[in-house]
Amino acid sequence: MTRFLASRLLQALVVLLLMSFVITVLMTLMPGDPVDMMLAGNPRATPADAARLKALYGLDKPLLERYGHWLQAALVGDFGFSRLYAQPVLTILLPRLGNTLLLLGAAMALTLAVALPLGVYAARRPYGWADNAINLFCFAGISVPAFWLALLLILLFAVELQWLPASGLGPVGGEGWWERLPYLVLPVASLTLASIGGYTRYVRAAMMGELRQDYVRTARAKGLGEGRVVWRHALRNATIPIVTIVALEFGALFSGALVTETMFAWPGMGKLIYDSIMGNDLNVALVALLFATLTTLAGNLLADATYAGLDPRISFKGDGA
C-alpha cells in the first residue's frame, strides 16, 4: 500500500508539472496582452508606459524563462502575485477554495443522503410505480439547466415567499455558522436537485446488478434478514462504482460550480478560475487550475484506496511496479 501511494504521488507530481507548463503555454497563446488590456481604459498611456509595465510584470521575457522563474518560486511555496488583485495568489485563492469546498461538500453529502436510499429503494422494486416515479424525478433533475433551477429557487423562496436570502455568504457582520446556514440552503438545494437524478440512477443500476448476484441469493438462503442482505452486503459492493464517480466528479465540480456561484453571488473557485482566465491573470489561473487538477488526482487516489476498504478482494500488493 505504501509503495502504491508513493508511486501515485510521484505520478501526480509529474502530471501537475506538465499541467503547469501546458496552462502557461495556453494562457500565453490566448489573444490579448494583459498590459494592453490594463491600459485600454487609459487614453493617456503611451508606448513607453506599456513597455515599462510589461517589463515590470516580466511579460517582456521569453515564455520558458518566465515559466522557469515561476517554477523556482513555486517549489519554495511562493506562487506569486495576482496582477488583477495585487495580492499573493494564495491569499485570494484559499478563502475561495474554502467557500467552494463548503458548498460542494454540503451538496455532495445531501445528494448522497438522498440518492442512496432512493436508488436502493428503486432497485428493490424495479419497474413498479415507485421506481417509475423515482425515474421521472431523476430525469427531470438531470434535464433542468442549473441556472434555470437556481433562478426558480431564488424567485420562489427569496422573492415570493421571502423565507431565505437570495445571495451571498452570510449576513453582513454575522460570523456564526448558524447565521450563515440560511445562505447555504438555496445554492446547496440548486446543486443537489441537479445531481440527485444522476446519482440515484447510478445507485439503482449498481444495486440491481448486485441483487442478482449469487452471494445475495446465498445470504437470503442462509436466513439473513432482507435489511441486512441489502444494506450490509449488496450495498457495500454496489458502492464501489459510486465511490469512483463521486471521487472523479468532485474535481470536475470546481468548474461546474461556476453557474451556481454566479447565480447566488457565492465567491468561490469556479468564479475565480473564470475571472482569472478572462482577465489574463496568469498566476491565479495557473494555481487555481492546478488546484482543480490536484483535486481530481486526489479523488482518483481516494477512490482507489477506498476500493480496498470496501472490497477485500482488491489488493495493492506489488502495484508499485
Place this chain on the structure above:
Amino acid sequence: MRTGLAAFTLAAALAAAPMGSPAFAAKDELVIGMTQFPSNWHPSMEAMMAKSYVLSMARRPFTAYDPDWRLTCLLCTELPALDKGTAEVETRADGKKGIKVTYTINPKATWGDGTPVTTEDVLFTWTVGKHPQSGYSNFDLFARDIVAIDAKDERTFTIHRDKAVCSYAEINDFEILPAHLERAVFEADPATYRNRSKYETDTTNPGLWFGPYRIAQVEPGSHVVLEPNPTWWGAKPAFKRVIVKSIENTAALEANLLAGQVDMVPGETGLPLDQVLAFEKRHGSRYNVFYKPGLFFEHVELNLDNPALADVRVRRALLHAIDRDAISKQLYDGRQPVAHNEISPLDRVHAPGYPTYAFDPALAAKLLDEAGWSERRAGVRHNAKGERLSLEIMTTAGNRSREVLQQVLQAQWRQAGVEVRIVNEPARVLFGDTLEKRRFKSMALFAWISAPENIPRTILHSSMIPTEANNWAGQNYTGYRNPEMDKVLEDLEHVCEPEANRALWAKLQTLYAQDLPNLPLFFRADPFILPPWLEGVVPTGHLDSSTLWIETWKAKE
C-alpha cells in the same frame, strides 16, 4: 433553446412577483447592488468603474466634474485660475512654455485616523506616481505632465505642468496617498509596492480613507461595508452603514432587488438598459427608475484602410441608410438619444451647426451610386470591377443589447444594398487585440467613454494610429488622417481664449461630421433603480461617480 426557456420562465415569474412594497432595509442602512466587484483598492493601480464607485464614498479627488458637468474643487478650497493669480504661464529652463497652478488643501481635511492631509502627502504621491516601478498606469500625469511640485506650507502647493494647457485647473487623477502610512511600505521596495500597499494588505485601516465613509469590512467577491468616517470634514452622511454587494448575474441582481436584499442598483455599474426598461414596465411603480444620458458614445468604428470605407460618400451613405430615431424608439424606448457627433450636446463645448445625417434611403442610394457601387445583383451592390459591397461588423460577443442593434443595422444596410456579415469576439479579444492591432476588416460596434470637455486627441489625431512601430499605442483604430483635424486637436490644448477656444471646438465637430471617421449612433443612458424612500442621488453621466456626493443621500423623512 434552454436559454430561451429560462428567459421566458424568468420573465413570467418576475411578472408574477408580489406587487406590494419591497422589504426595505432599515433606513439607516443602504444596500447597493452592482454587477462587478473591485479587484483591488489602490486608487491609482488599474482603473475600473466598480472600484471608482466604491472609493468615491471613501475618498475625494482634488477636482472633479460635478453632476452639472462643471469642474469643481472637492479636496481643494478653490479652482486655480489665471485671473486670480493662482495659475500663471511660465517659461521653463529649456525655453518651453509651461504653467504653474496653485492649490490649497481644505484646512479641515484629515485622514480617517485623524492625521491631517498635507502637502507631505502631495509630494509623496508624486514620488510614487513618477517612479517607473510603482505600477501606475497613468504614469504620464506624474512623470511627464507634472514637471515639479513646490510645497508652500502644510496646505498650499504649486504644480508646474509641462504644457500651458487650457485644462490646467483639472487634476482629477491625482489620487492622494497617506504618506504617514504608505511611505514606509513604498520606500522598503518600490518595485513591489503595487502588491504590498496597505490598500491591499490592510484595506480597513481608517488612515487610508478620508471621505464621508470609510471601508470597514471587505468580503472579496461578495460585499464591502462602509461606515461613517468620524473625521470627515463635510456634511454628516445619513446612513450608519452602506453595503455594496456584488451580484454579477443580472437576473440574480434583479431578483435580489425584488427580494429586498438590495435597495438600489446604480447606473454606473448596474443593469443593462434593456433589462431596466422591462423591469420598469413590471415593477416601475414600486421604484424610482430614471435614465441619465451621458458620455458613453455608441458608434460604429470604421477601418479607413478598407477601400470601400476610404470613400467618404460610402461612409455618409451608410449613416443615411440607418433609421436611428426608429431604433432608439423601438429598442431603447426613446431613452437613449441619437448621437449626431462625437461631442455630446450635454457637454459645454458642444457647438451645433455641423452637418447631420437623417434617415434618407434615396440619398444613401445616390451616394453609393456616385461612389461607383451602382449595380445591384441579388440585392447587393457591385462596382464596375464586379466587386461586392460586402463588409464585416464586429462587436463584443455576449452583449445582448449590442448584438440586437448589430442585427438591425445589418438589416437596414441590406435594404441599401450593402451586404454586412456579423463576426463577433469576446470583449478581451476585441479590445485587447483586434481593435488595438487594427485587425478588424471594416466595422466594429462599441462605445467610447470620455470626460466632459475632453479633447479626443487619442481617437482622432493621426499620430495616434496604432502601428507596430509605435507599439500599437493610441486609439485612432479607424486610421483617420486629416492635417486640419490634427491642427485643431493640437491648438485646443493651448488656445484658451474663450472665443478662439469655442471656434476650435466648433471646427472639430464640423470636421468630424464632414469626414465621418466613425458612424455616430447613440449616447448611452445609465439606468438607475432607486427605492422611493431614497433622495439626494444625482447621477452624473460621466466618469466621476454619483457617490462623490453621497453625503447628500438620505432617507425621506
